[in-house]
Amino acid sequence: RTETWQAFFERTGHQILERYGMSEAGMITSNPLAGERLPGSVGFALPGVTVRVSGEDHQPLPAGEIGMLELTGPNVFKGYWQMPGKTAAEFSDDGFFVSGDLAVMDQSGRVRIVGRDKDLVISGGLNVYPREIEQALDALPGVLESAVIGVPHADLGEGLVAVICAPTEMAPDEASVINALKVTLAGFKMPRRVFRVDALPRNTMGKVQKNVLRETYAGTFTD
Known part of the structure; x- marks a missing residue:
């Protein structure tokens, strides 16, 4: 960063x-x-x-x-x-x-x-690189770190989901996060849902396991 x-x-x-x-x-x-x-x-x-x-x-x-x-x-x-x-x-x-x-x-x-x-998200036919969105999320007050993934979406192919690690009382809610991102990100890069967790899943090397997140939130737009 x-x-x-x-x-x-x-x-x-x-x-x-x-x-x-x-x-x-x-x-x-x-x-x-x-x-x-x-x-x-x-x-x-x-x-x-x-x-x-x-x-x-x-x-x-x-x-x-x-x-x-x-x-x-x-x-x-x-x-x-x-x-x-x-x-x-x-x-x-x-x-x-x-x-x-x-x-x-x-x-x-x-x-x-x-x-x-493998983390590239194709949403509505457009390439979205999660790292750019994650950098914007990590800059928000109360957000320690974040991960952005693509999960199945009936209309877009993949819909963007943001998972933020924000364990403090100062953590922003979903609406606040989305409104803040609108200032810096193009519309097609905007997460459609934001979920808050205390910690992101990691492997033994300390890398965020986005495959686990994709499985966890796979039904976000289909259930």
Whole structure:
């Protein structure tokens, strides 16, 4: 979150060094240790690593367009143990590993992560990236964190549901949240329902389990 980056800098005088990596490849990109660090960006590909933002055909997209982040280099693993089918599915024909992360790259090669491909919501034929909505939700007073998901909707295909972690008495109600989001978000990005919880479900790695949330709220628009 750029707000966290800025708040940390204002309090300490130090800039957070944002990087990007994963189990399958170790560290992949980084902002420079000595040089300009842009909040919200995970920086440039590390030496020896090649990254690209590609379309569904695995061809690089123009700078500024959102697509799948793919990578290759000596740091990338060879495949999943005894899972040849999964390995084949995760690599392009020219040997790039398909990260599963949506990203955008600027003209200089800086990368910004937009979100997970599996979390993309298609509502009314329009692509909605939950991370943008979550950032707006997290900025609201009383909201500690949030998760936005898509669940079945008869007319839209998927309807947006926001789940906010707001355990305090200062937590905003559903109407207040929706009204606040109208100031910053386009109409098609607006959650149709907002649910409040004391804590978001997480796996052993500490990542929010959106699959659990999708199961929990699957009947929101169909029951």
